[in-house]
Amino acid sequence: MKFFCSAILIVLSISTSLSQSEGEFSHLSFDSINDTIHKYSYTDVDRTITAANAYILKSQRENDLINEWVGLNAIAVSYYHNRMFKESSEQSEKNMHFAQKHNLREQEMESLAYLSDLQLVVSDVSTQLEYYEDLLQLAETYKSNFYKQIAYNKIASVLDVSGDTRKAINIRKKSLDFFENKTVDSTFTQKSINSKIAMISFYLSNSYLELEKVDSAKLYVDKIKQFSEKDLDTCYMAFSYAAEAEIAYTEKRFKEAKKLYHKYFDVCPTEYDLIKINYAYLIGKIELAEGNYHLSSEILQKGLDDYNVTSVEEGFMKDYYEKLAEAYKQTGNFERASFYFEKYLTSKEKQTELKDSAKKSLLENEREAFRNEVNSLITEKENKQSYLNYLMLSASLVILILLFVLLRFYKNKKANEFKFEQLLAKIEAAKQSDEIIDTKDEDLEEKNSNDVPEDIKQHILDGLKKLEKQEYFLKQECSSYNVAKKIGTNTSYLSKVINSHYGKNFNTYINDLRINYAILRLKNDVIFRSYSIQSIAEEVGYKSADSFTKYFKKDTGLNPSFYIKEIKNIA
Structure with missing residues (x-):
């Protein structure tokens, strides 16, 4: 009982001092409070929330609804920076309702855009796409070309994830055309227009690399390079180095790629842990490609250890785990290789949400093939011929099954096409x-x-x-x-x-x-x-x-x- 009372007193003491801190803090200028928010946003959620609440309190005293929303949004952003994705999503939803209640149109669209991005982590791609479509409709209702383009580019990102890269390219090309022909006004400065062109060109370059069209990717890198650092908003020049580095990596110019990656991170340094693990991945994959397997495994492992992946992020770690598994395999550390290869497969399974038993079968074949390879390296037994026979037998069975499926498919397809034509005729009539x-x-x-x-x-x-x-x-x-x-x-x-x-x-x-x-x-x-x-x-x-x-x-x-x-x- 004594302990319980003491605990309550401690909680009350903390609450009172925090409230006083926010009250005193709220008498500073908005800029001063904002500096504190930015200082701790990536590292200390509690301090950020204290500063944000002070910002909100000051806004309420001054009847400033827009700045009140800014304070609320700072809380959502800090949750995100500290990978508290569920809390960030819940706060963003509250922010959106606040903006709706007070008819803050731009803030409503900004909240919805932020909330949409979070759905990939807290929900699923399908829900995320629905939110993006809501954003598009809202932008059209409010006649906001800026948020309309944001919505289009976010939908393109979902198309990229789903594998429909060509459709994503078409959307981004239209968006790029919009910004290249956009005139300066109260919404868009020349710097912000240039920055949007740089960002979209970067994504287009990546999409073309995904399709193995390196020359097309280079054209969009050139679009970014036409700007100097003073022509762009802070950090946007990093897109040029990142895109060039990816091309150099694709063309196996690894030393140049490494220099460009370093430039990419030097241009816009940050303490954000997501940027740090991305840096570890990019440098680690180059060391792996150059055959520096021990160094690669050290860089990748340290990046992973420092980051501490949460359960909701596991589905996004496929490439990282694959590279780490390969690095450990080449160093002869088969136990760690097997561990990370299993994590790679789990991540891959989550990412692609396999529902089809045939795909799961292929996944098991991939797992079995890797185990066979590791076991053969450990035991130094050369079973290549028997392994090849196994693959040939599996391939033969797969071909027979495919032939049977194809015959049934074409028969059903013909019947369905006839029914489709009948349905179209009904629609027309x-x-x-x-x-x-x-x-x-x-x-x-x-x-x-x-x-x-x-x-x-x-x-x-x-x-x-x-x-x-x-x-x-x-x-x-x-x-x-x-x-x-x-x-x-x-x-x-x-x-x-x-x-x-x-x-x-x-x-x-x-x-x-x-x-x-x-x-x-x-x-x-x-x-x-x-x-x-x-x-x-x-x-x-x-x-x-x-x-x-x-x-x-x-x-x-x-x-x-x-x-x-x-x-x-x-x-």
């Missing part, structure tokens, strides 16, 4: 969306609605049309009870009217509306087509991808994924 899919049920609960008064029947039909216009059927809460409640009737009358008027039961009526909506939106909305099937399902009112796929195929004869692919081919 339909005057209204509800004419595309119009299912009739043979077994109806209530075929006759004569006992429903005519005025009530008309009221129900008018209410249904109104809810259709409001797209209430897209909500997962859409049930006969809720629909009846919204219209102002009972479920019995509602069921009878739908049965007799539409020739279908309530569930069929709602499913037809949802599938017709999905068919048309997938045909007309490019971004909607990039959603995962789960996200599309939730968007149109289903709780699971399986339910959506079941009803979509029942009504059209096609899987949603096939329909989306074919629509893309004709779009």
Whole structure:
């Protein structure tokens, strides 16, 4: 009991002194408080929050809503700098609601942009893409070209992650064209325009390297090099060195790449631990490529030890673990090599979210191949011929399976293409969306609605049309009870009217509306087509991808994924 009371006194003492500290601190200038925020943002969350709260307190005293948001945002940024991603996401959401409540449009878009970036860590790529699309829509609503371009470039980053590099390139080229033709105004200084050109050119250079088009990558490096350091905002010159270094590394000019990487980090030094581990990775991979295996493993291991990877970051460490595993393998430290190769595989599995059993089988083959290689090095037994035979047998089996799958695939594809053409014809012929899919049920609960008064029947039909216009059927809460409640009737009358008027039961009526909506939106909305099937399902009112796929195929004869692919081919 004595200990408990003492603990409470300590907590109260800390709270009081912190409050006083914030109160006294809040009488300084905004610039002075901001200096403290920047000083501790990467290293001390508690001090940063104390300074940020003082900033907020000063803003509230002065009725300065924009600076109050700045203080709130400083907390989210510090959480991020210290890799407290969940806390950063929660704080960013609060910041966005604060901006919405006080009609701070630019701050609302900034909060949403920050919140969107965090979804890759705290949620998934699909959710992240949805947030980016929200940002794009908000930018269009507020007529903000700046945030529209931010949204486009962030969507391009998601496309890069998904492997659709060419589409990402096309988006970035349009964005680059926008900034190259942008005139200076109150939003954009010449420096900020140049900096955006440098940043987008850097990403384009990387994308072309991903496609192994080195000459194209060099063209975009030249775009960055046209600027001097005074033409760009702080640190943006680093993009030039980073892009040149990647090209030099690709062309195996390792000494030059190393010098350029050092320049890259010297131009904009930082204590941010994420930058430090990136530096360790880049220098470590060059030492590995040059055959300096011991030095490479030391650099990579120290970078990893200093960083302390969190569980949510494991999915982003694939390349790092692969290089470290290879460095240890070449030094003969097979135990460490195996350990990091396993971490590489786990990271790879998380990153790509493998769902397909065939891909998992290939992953296991890769793991087995590595184990065989390590075991052969340890035991110094040369089993190359038997290993080759094993690979040939595996390849033969894979080829046989592929042939069988291909035969079935082409047969199904032909049938599906015919169904797709029929569906397109229905879409073209339909005057209204509800004419595309119009299912009739043979077994109806209530075929006759004569006992429903005519005025009530008309009221129900008018209410249904109104809810259709409001797209209430897209909500997962859409049930006969809720629909009846919204219209102002009972479920019995509602069921009878739908049965007799539409020739279908309530569930069929709602499913037809949802599938017709999905068919048309997938045909007309490019971004909607990039959603995962789960996200599309939730968007149109289903709780699971399986339910959506079941009803979509029942009504059209096609899987949603096939329909989306074919629509893309004709779009």
